[in-house]
Amino acid sequence: MAVTTQSGEIKLRGHRTQQGFTLLEVMIAVVVLVIGLVGTLSVFTYGIQAVQFAQEDIIAKQKAREALESIYGARNTSQISYDLIQNVSGGGVFLDGWQTLRVAGNDGIIGTADDGAVETLHLPGPDAVYGTADDVYTPLSNFQRQIQITNIPIPGGVNPDMRQVAVSVQYTAGGFMGGAARTYTITSYISRFR
Template sequence: MDRAIAKKRTRQEGFTLLEVMIAIVVLTIGLVAILASFAMAVGTTGLVQQDEIARQKATEAFESIFTARATNQITYAQIQNTPNGIFTAGPQPLMGAGPDGLDGTADDGPQPGCPGVYQCVILPGPDGVLGTADDVTMSLSYFTRTITINPVPAVGGGPNPNLRQVIVTVSYATPPGGQRSYTVQGLISPYR
């Protein structure tokens, strides 16, 4: 009987070293997963500004084509890619609109007020106020714009002479070596 009591008293309660190690491993895996998701969120947040610039530049080019047609600055026949029209085919760097005021044409060149030949964006500096001496100028040299103008098929076959598809895509390189793009598309006709 004394032996049974002695065995009972020697039994200890609490966590073993193995249980503690397993708990540490589980917690470490959880913390690493949380840190990885946090890093991904911070990285994605950094791309928001470039996404907004791409959206704005694609929309600007798209709207300038419709405005030029509506104001008779260009004819409907000119709303084509080169060599038949005035819009340069393929990806082009974002440069300032030339004398014609249209983005993506052969006369594009340096934008006034920007260093270099590419368009730039002026951002608020450390004080958070735009238009002060500490503003930051960001070059858009890593952005490209593609304006594609395609004929739309007619119901009976062949191209519809009164309808064209306009696709404007602005792309930019992302730091890990990828590429993101924003596309705007619509149909244009010779009628206002």
């Protein structure tokens, strides 16, 4: 809206020219964008970790199940008596504490004193065929297993016919986890009866 005065000057009233965003508006927009990008970056980091540790998690899970099945198999075939299905500290045959994953010894039972060498993971090589010269053997020396066999308390003592078996497998994770131990535990019960 232009007005002419006596001196011939034009004065603008009521109009304000657009001059762009203020500094405050820009700063708020930047903060919102940074929050969104950091959130997205954390999702990507979690996804990379999940993929990186997927193989180790599967190995830990299967090795825990394998040990539990070994205990059930020993009981079902009467290879050892129910009274020996305890940790060494309780008068049984299963080693106490964390043990490196080892192949079963002459008794065929995992987690006993006669276990052999450190287990290895056998993968096909670049030709994707097992049994060729380029196969890859990876020792599972960063995995440990613990078999804990405990009596189940009942009023007046312990249940003589049932025990709790907890098999835990842990491994040291590298990469993003910075050497953190990851553990998988499976818990079950075993009875005197088959």
